[in-house]
Amino acid sequence: xxxxxxxxxxxxxxxxxxxxxxxxSVSQLTAIIKxxxxxxxxxxVHVLGELSNLKRHSSGHLYFTxxxxxxxxxxxxxRSEAAKxxxxxxxxxxxxxxxxxxxxxxxxxxxxxxxxIEPRGVGSLELAFRQLCEKLAQEGLFDAGRKKxxxxxxxxxxxxxxxxxxxxxxMLRTLTRRFPCLGVLVYPVRVQGDGAAAEIAAAIRNVxxxxxxLGGVDVMIVGRGGGSVEDLWAFNEEVVARAIFASRIPxxxxxxxxxxxxxxxxxxxxxxxxxxAAAELAVPVLEDVLAGLxxxxxxxxxxxxxxxxxxxxxxxxxxxxxxxREPLAVVRRREQFLDELADRPGRALRVxxxxxxxxxxxxxxxxxxxxxxxxxxxxxxxxxxxxxxLRRAVERLLERMRQGAxxxxxxxxxxxPATLLPRWGERLTRHEGAMLAAxxxxxxxxxxxxxxxEEVLSALSYKSVLGRGFSITRLKRGRAVVRSLAQIHxxxxxxxxxxxxxxxxxxxxxxxxxxxx
Amino acid sequence: MAKPKLTFEEALxxxxxxxxxxxxxxxxxxxxxxxxEQGMTLVRYCREVLSKAELRIQRLQQRGDxxxxxxxxxxxxxx
Numbered sequence: 156x157x158x159x160x161x162x163x164x165x166x167x168x169x170x171x172x173x174x175x176x177x178x179x180s181v182s183q184l185t186a187i188i189k190x191x192x193x194x195x196x197x198x199x200v201h202v203l204g205e206l207s208n209l210k211r212h213s214s215g216h217l218y219f220t221x222x223x224x225x226x227x228x229x230x231x232x233x234r235s236e237a238a239k240x241x242x243x244x245x246x247x248x249x250x251x252x253x254x255x256x257x258x259x260x261x262x263x264x265x266x267x268x269x270x271x272i273e274p275r276g277v278g279s280l281e282l283a284f285r286q287l288c289e290k291l292a293q294e295g296l297f298d299a300g301r302k303k304x305x306x307x308x309x310x311x312x313x314x315x316x317x318x319x320x321x322x323x324x325x326m327l328r329t330l331t332r333r334f335p336c337l338g339v340l341v342y343p344v345r346v347q348g349d350g351a352a353a354e355i356a357a358a359i360r361n362v363x364x365x366x367x368x369l370g371g372v373d374v375m376i377v378g379r380g381g382g383s384v385e386d387l388w389a390f391n392e393e394v395v396a397r398a399i400f401a402s403r404i405p406x407x408x409x410x411x412x413x414x415x416x417x418x419x420x421x422x423x424x425x426x427x428x429x430x431x432a433a434a435e436l437a438v439p440v441l442e443d444v445l446a447g448l449x450x451x452x453x454x455x456x457x458x459x460x461x462x463x464x465x466x467x468x469x470x471x472x473x474x475x476x477x478x479x480r481e482p483l484a485v486v487r488r489r490e491q492f493l494d495e496l497a498d499r500p501g502r503a504l505r506v507x508x509x510x511x512x513x514x515x516x517x518x519x520x521x522x523x524x525x526x527x528x529x530x531x532x533x534x535x536x537x538x539x540x541x542x543x544x545l546r547r548a549v550e551r552l553l554e555r556m557r558q559g560a561x562x563x564x565x566x567x568x569x570x571x572p573a574t575l576l577p578r579w580g581e582r583l584t585r586h587e588g589a590m591l592a593a594x595x596x597x598x599x600x601x602x603x604x605x606x607x608x609e610e611v612l613s614a615l616s617y618k619s620v621l622g623r624g625f626s627i628t629r630l631k632r633g634r635a636v637v638r639s640l641a642q643i644h645x646x647x648x649x650x651x652x653x654x655x656x657x658x659x660x661x662x663x664x665x666x667x668x669x670x671x672x
Numbered sequence: 673m674a675k676p677k678l679t680f681e682e683a684l685x686x687x688x689x690x691x692x693x694x695x696x697x698x699x700x701x702x703x704x705x706x707x708x709e710q711g712m713t714l715v716r717y718c719r720e721v722l723s724k725a726e727l728r729i730q731r732l733q734q735r736g737d738x739x740x741x742x743x744x745x746x747x748x749x750x751x
Contacts, residue, residue, distance in 0.1 A: 318745075338728045364738075369740065448722075451684075455687070
């Protein structure tokens with residue numbers, strides 16, 4: 156609508172002829188002023204001044220005053236323009252505002268409709284970068300403590316970048332070369348121009364949201380190749396910084412070249428100097444992983460073999476010195492115990508049987524002396540038989556016990572002695588009991604028989620031998636049997652008993668028998 | 673057998689732990705042998721993971737409903 160500024164078009168400063176002669180209405184005057192300004196000033200002016208009274212209305216429009224030492228200029232910046240501003244304007248800042256001066260007729264005011272505000276002395280982008288840096292640093296977005304570690308062995312990597320260009324090619328080539336067992340997903344975004352930042356931020360959020368349905372995403376690389384500061388600007392935008400910060404998935408930033416540092420680089424978990432470097436950071440080299448695995452396997456083998464050898468050596472030690480060297484020692488000790496056990500009743504039995512035998516022998520001596528009756532002889536034989544049977548019974552018992560011991564020993568060889576021995580001991584005790592009972596029984600039987608014989612012997616008495624010519628002499632007074640010369644004196648009266656009666660006699664000529672030793 | 677859910681990294685970590693445990697000799701022989709067997713299973717599992725996985729390059733595309741669609745990726749030349 157408005158033409159570029161042309162000085163020749165500036166009207167004569169004193170154009171009074173066109174004015175009506177009467178008083179002017181406010182509207183008429185305002186219209187004249189408006190026309191004068193609009194036709195006098197160029198469509199775009201650049202005004203240098205200090206920002207003051209800066210107000211951002213809830214509508215998003217920006218109201219401020221530009222001033223210098225002697226004058227002030229009212230300014231407004233519409234929302235659409237204000238939103239594009241990279242840096243944050245503040246009171247006291249010296250700026251160059253670019254826009255159009257127009258008259259606001261209703262208020263009778265002129266003001267500058269600014270389309271752009273540039274900080275003076277420093278580039279707007281640089282200032283914006285510094286300002287955002289400061290802000291995010293304060294909020295802790297760059298804190299080292301908030302950075303997530305990268306997985307050592309990622310399974311799936313997402314590249315948020317332009318699908319065209321060198322960056323994506325470099326990254327894919329590097330990933331393929333290093334770790335060819337990887338899932339790579341390219342999330343195409345615009346990486347420069349209006350809306351690029353929003354796209355990048357949305358992509359980061361989407362990948363986080365859909366990571367599960369993609370089968371899990373281990374790491375994301377966000378970046379682009381080199382370019383001018385303006386080209387890289389999207390990676391300096393707050394929205395990208397916040398999206399990176401909010402990401403659960405670790406993010407490697409890879410923007411431009413080594414020298415280019417963006418806000419995204421500062422927020423990212425790891426900053427890579429270039430896209431290729433980012434790919435190198437993201438994945439290991441497969442050969443190295445396999446080599447590491449082989450080393451681990453070797454360690455495992457050696458450790459297991461070492462453990463086994465160690466255990467073997469220990470086992471050897473135990474076997475060499477423990478009861479394992481003489482596995483039968485335990486059994487033998489038990490056997491010895493058993494023998495002792497068998498000996499004990501045996502010994503007692505032998506003692507008793509010797510006593511019995513001695514009595515039997517004594518009886519036999521008597522019997523021989525007094526010409527034993529055939530019955531006595533038979534009895535003596537039977538006694539000996541009884542003794543023999545008793546002995547055999549005991550031997551059988553002992554034999555059975557030994558067999559039991561042998562069987563137990565056999566079982567001990569195959570089974571654990573610890574479990575068998577107590578049971579075995581129990582049986583031994585039982586055997587011992589049975590044997591003692593048997594011995595006692597046999598002994599009492601024997602004793603009974605001996606008693607019986609004695610009774611029979613005494614019942615038969617001496618009378619049986621009287622018939623064979625023996626006689627008994629008793630003192631007449633007191634009827635004591637005369638056993639020794641000491642009992643009698645010459646002329647004592649005695650009674651002598653023979654088989655069929657007795658006769659009285661007088662003692663004469665006592666003669667001591669010659670003793671011979 | 674290693675659980676199928678085990679990631680490569682987890683498997684490797686377990687493997688390292690097992691190797692250390694056996695090396696330190698703090699566990700008994702039977703346990704060592706069991707651990708060794710488990711370790712060798714993990715080694716096989718790790719090798720399998722690495723050998724079975726192959727490089728796939730795909731492209732993500734956002735659908736209208738906000739979900740992501742995976743499509744084949746064809747490298748494009750710079751315009």
